[in-house]
Amino acid sequence: MSLDLVTAGESHGPALVAILTGVPAGLRLERAAIDADLARRREGYGRSPRQKLEADEVEVLAGLRHGVTLGTPLALLIRNRDHENWAWGMSAWPPAGEPSGKGTQPVTLPRPGHADLAGAQKYGHDDVRNALERASARQTASQVAAGAVAKALLVEIGVSVEGRVLEIGGATDDEAMQAATDEARADRDTLGGVVEVVANGVPPGLGSYAEKRTRLDGRLAAALMGIQAVKGVEIGDGFALARRRGSGAHDEIEPDRTRGSNRAGGVEAGVSNGEPVVVRAAMKPLPTLMRPLGSVDLATGEPGQALVERSDVQAVEALAVVAEAAVAWELARAAREKFGGDALQDFVAAHGAYLARIDPQPKP
Ligand code: EPS
Numbered sequence: 001m002s003l004d005l006v007t008a009g010e011s012h013g014p015a016l017v018a019i020l021t022g023v024p025a026g027l028r029l030e031r032a033a034i035d036a037d038l039a040r041r042r043e044g045y046g047r048s049p050r051q052k053l054e055a056d057e058v059e060v061l062a063g064l065r066h067g068v069t070l071g072t073p074l075a076l077l078i079r080n081r082d083h084e085n086w087a088w089g090m091s092a093w094p095p096a097g098e099p100s101g102k103g104t105q106p107v108t109l110p111r112p113g114h115a116d117l118a119g120a121q122k123y124g125h126d127d128v129r130n131a132l133e134r135a136s137a138r139q140t141a142s143q144v145a146a147g148a149v150a151k152a153l154l155v156e157i158g159v160s161v162e163g164r165v166l167e168i169g170g171a172t173d174d175e176a177m178q179a180a181t182d183e184a185r186a187d188r189d190t191l192g193g194v195v196e197v198v199a200n201g202v203p204p205g206l207g208s209y210a211e212k213r214t215r216l217d218g219r220l221a222a223a224l225m226g227i228q229a230v231k232g233v234e235i236g237d238g239f240a241l242a243r244r245r246g247s248g249a250h251d252e253i254e255p256d257r258t259r260g261s262n263r264a265g266g267v268e269a270g271v272s273n274g275e276p277v278v279v280r281a282a283m284k285p286l287p288t289l290m291r292p293l294g295s296v297d298l299a300t301g302e303p304g305q306a307l308v309e310r311s312d313v314q315a316v317e318a319l320a321v322v323a324e325a326a327v328a329w330e331l332a333r334a335a336r337e338k339f340g341g342d343a344l345q346d347f348v349a350a351h352g353a354y355l356a357r358i359d360p361q362p363k364p
Helices: 031-042 081-085 116-123 129-135 137-155 174-186 216-225 316-339 344-358
Strands: 004-008 015-021 058-062 074-079 160-168 193-200 230-235 277-283 294-296 303-305
Touching: 004 137, 015 137, 031 058, 031 137, 031 316, 074 137, 116 129, 137 160, 137 316, 160 174, 160 316, 193 316, 216 230, 216 277, 216 316, 277 316, 316 344
Parallel strands: none
Antiparallel strands: 004 015, 015 074, 058 074, 160 193, 193 277, 230 277, 294 303
């Protein structure tokens, strides 16, 4: 049994949904902790006015009783407050009455860098909105809620996961990052950046070299690449390792089996090695510009300018939270595979027995 996550929900539809399977029974969840992560994801200097509209509070529809997981599918729901402005345009059923609110006119001017063109082509949509609504990064809210559950499970075996911003628009200190965001906003442009996630307390032995698909580094890379706008992922010293000699690229092993350095980012041969897991993700500038890029009108074939929708100037601060959730989810999944556990006690006991077995201290 592993952890699995299925999500659904359009950006301006009624709600976002997440169904989590494989969460052990007996795990206590705190509503405030999940909502706090949802709030962290919404905050950020570069975000749009949409974030003031959304409250993002988790509702639990199944799998939880009196705050404790039942070991059954856990169903989470986050409502889109903005949906009330799109009730006609994003109605699931043929809408009643005259068109009103937003989303009543088809979108035919795809934005370069978004899913608009490829999505319309792939799925045969005449209205690009049918592609962009799901491709929107709004759905990362459901992934953050799932990540909060994963973090609660990881805490039980002493693992903590934290994401932070390293760069926005090339700037690396807070003041410069804000200034870069202000400048881009004034120029009606957008920015990208780099985030880092560090997981402490990860035991050696998560993931496996046995198969390509079981490698923890490959799984973490896929988890991060799967987030909207991420174009690069690095584990440990990543690309810089390619420019070093072996003598300066690896982490020598101490008698107690720890390392004096962590250039590998806590993963060797696709297996965690007991050092902190360190991953970074690079985000491209957001594709919705207030000063639109060149495009084509799909209805007429004429050159045009891409759709202008309200958008964020940058969402790098949000990515730090989303990437944290993605890493937590993948580590929790790998831990669940290694330690099993229908009941939380079994999961925790298996982790303890494993650590005792690999304890490097000589046995009396
Ligand atoms: C997004 C466009 C904006 C963002 C949205 C992602 O939405 P809107 O056009 O409704 O203002 O605010 O992100 C969120 C709503 C969110 O909660 O993260 C996009 O096109 O990806």
